[in-house]
Amino acid sequence: MKIVMDANIPAAQECFGCFGEVVRLPGREITATDITDADALIVRSVTPVTATMVSGSRLTFVGSCTIGTDHVDQMALTEHGVTFASAPGCNAEAVVDYVLSSLLSLAERDQWQLSERRVGIVGVGNVGGRLQERLRAMGVATLACDPPRAAAEGDKEFVDLDTLIEQCDVICLHTPAVQGGKYPTHHLLDARRIEELKPGCVVLNAGRGDCIDGLALRVRLAGKGDITAVLDVWEHEPRIDVGLRDLAAIATPHIAGYSLDGKLRGSWQVHAALARHLDRSVLALEELLPPPAVAELNLQQALAPEDALRLCARAVYDVRRDHDRLHWYTRHQGIEAGFDHCRAHYPLRREFSTLTVGLYGEASQLKGLIQAAGFQTVAE
Numbered sequence: 001m002k003i004v005m006d007a008n009i010p011a012a013q014e015c016f017g018c019f020g021e022v023v024r025l026p027g028r029e030i031t032a033t034d035i036t037d038a039d040a041l042i043v044r045s046v047t048p049v050t051a052t053m054v055s056g057s058r059l060t061f062v063g064s065c066t067i068g069t070d071h072v073d074q075m076a077l078t079e080h081g082v083t084f085a086s087a088p089g090c091n092a093e094a095v096v097d098y099v100l101s102s103l104l105s106l107a108e109r110d111q112w113q114l115s116e117r118r119v120g121i122v123g124v125g126n127v128g129g130r131l132q133e134r135l136r137a138m139g140v141a142t143l144a145c146d147p148p149r150a151a152a153e154g155d156k157e158f159v160d161l162d163t164l165i166e167q168c169d170v171i172c173l174h175t176p177a178v179q180g181g182k183y184p185t186h187h188l189l190d191a192r193r194i195e196e197l198k199p200g201c202v203v204l205n206a207g208r209g210d211c212i213d214g215l216a217l218r219v220r221l222a223g224k225g226d227i228t229a230v231l232d233v234w235e236h237e238p239r240i241d242v243g244l245r246d247l248a249a250i251a252t253p254h255i256a257g258y259s260l261d262g263k264l265r266g267s268w269q270v271h272a273a274l275a276r277h278l279d280r281s282v283l284a285l286e287e288l289l290p291p292p293a294v295a296e297l298n299l300q301q302a303l304a305p306e307d308a309l310r311l312c313a314r315a316v317y318d319v320r321r322d323h324d325r326l327h328w329y330t331r332h333q334g335i336e337a338g339f340d341h342c343r344a345h346y347p348l349r350r351e352f353s354t355l356t357v358g359l360y361g362e363a364s365q366l367k368g369l370i371q372a373a374g375f376q377t378v379a380e
């Protein structure tokens with residue numbers, strides 16, 4: 001069989017070479033012509049999979065090694081009898097690491113404590129749900145907004161978006177791109193809601209770019225300048241708004257989920273789905289994941305809890321490096337090329353759970369907090 005895939009999918013040969021001939025192409029450039037004689041198409045989020053593409057092909061399987069599926073016309077796939085699989089939750093832990101790394105960095109820069117803030121989570125699925133779990137375990141107050149879940153499960157655990165905006169100091173968006181229907185997310189934070197954000201509020205978007213009205217956000221940041229933005233996703237990627245890039249305290253090129261672990265899990269989940277589709281055996285995920293380069297960190301002295309967290313987080317992942325890379329590459333290579341360069345040549349990054357923190361002496365009292373944030377621990 002012939003498998004056409006995005007060249008940015010890791011472990012392509014290990015996960016898909018076992019099924020047939022693999023042809024790797026730049027994701028943004030895959031067209032209908034490239035797949036006319038392909039049996040399977042494996043993409044990431046930058047390749048729109050449209051009805052036109054599918055109708056002129058002999059595809060029987062399409063996979064997306066990502067959580068988001070808004071780039072795939074799933075109705076067209078069903079109509080043409082094509083099996084579809086994505087990778088739900090594959091990089092959710094990486095996104096939570098990104099959020100914690102960002103908030104701990106801002107807290108240090110602006111001299112506040114995460115434990116004293118209330119964090120509002122909009123979209124409480126795989127990502128938002130895990131974020132809420134980690135924050136709660138760390139003793140951070142949270143509020144959750146998820147109207148589809150509230151409708152299905154009852155609204156006891158949820159508030160509406162306006163209440164969340166009124167009551168939270170940090171607002172994290174983890175919503176998918178949904179255009180119509182009962183719960184659209186296009187410009188969920190629109191000009192009115194952006195105007196209503198409390199002074200001092202941090203707004204973080206690691207869902208999809210168009211969940212925030214970027215122009216309205218730029219106006220608030222450039223005008224009153226009394227809120228802080230952390231943006232990983234943008235309207236019109238890779239042609240992002242330079243003004244917004246410069247005003248965001250942390251600006252990154254849609255890499256919140258780019259841990260090696262998350263990417264490999266994405267490849268593996270689609271490998272497993274294709275294996276089932278072809279009635280073949282499934283590889284063990286452990287065979288793909290290498291041991292981490294930084295596996296251990298030992299703490300002995302008494303440290304302020306959030307200083308200890310920052311130390312552990314930065315031993316694994318420091319979001320400020322991604323911010324610097326986006327600025328450098330978009331300045332020197334142009335916006336679109338620079339944005340995509342940062343993504344295609346992303347440094348190897350592991351997840352918090354790959355670090356074992358040894359806690360000795362006075363530091364042993366930090367065990368609960370360090371564990372709650374997602375690290376492994378050993379203590380005296």
Ligand SMILES: NC(=O)c1ccc[n+]([C@@H]2O[C@H](COP(=O)([O-])OP(=O)(O)OC[C@H]3O[C@@H](n4cnc5c(N)ncnc54)[C@H](O)[C@@H]3O)[C@@H](O)[C@H]2O)c1
Nearest residue numbers: 067068123124125126127146148175176183206207256257
């Ligand atoms: N920045 C990144 O690198 C990155 C990585 C992974 C996922 N994502 C994005 O984050 C999104 C969420 O990921 P997930 O794994 O949690 O998905 P998920 O499907 O598990 O959860 C999404 C949640 O959003 C809720 N939701 C839908 N419409 C809503 C609305 N109008 N208001 C509030 N909540 C709403 C859903 O009910 C669901 O609980 C993905 O769809 C993807 O677009 C981005």
Ligand SMILES: O=C(O)[C@H](O)[C@H](O)COP(=O)(O)O
Nearest residue numbers: 044045046066067068257258
């Ligand atoms: O939906 C997802 O899983 C994420 O947005 C993913 O990290 C996007 O990465 P891309 O497909 O753009 O490489």
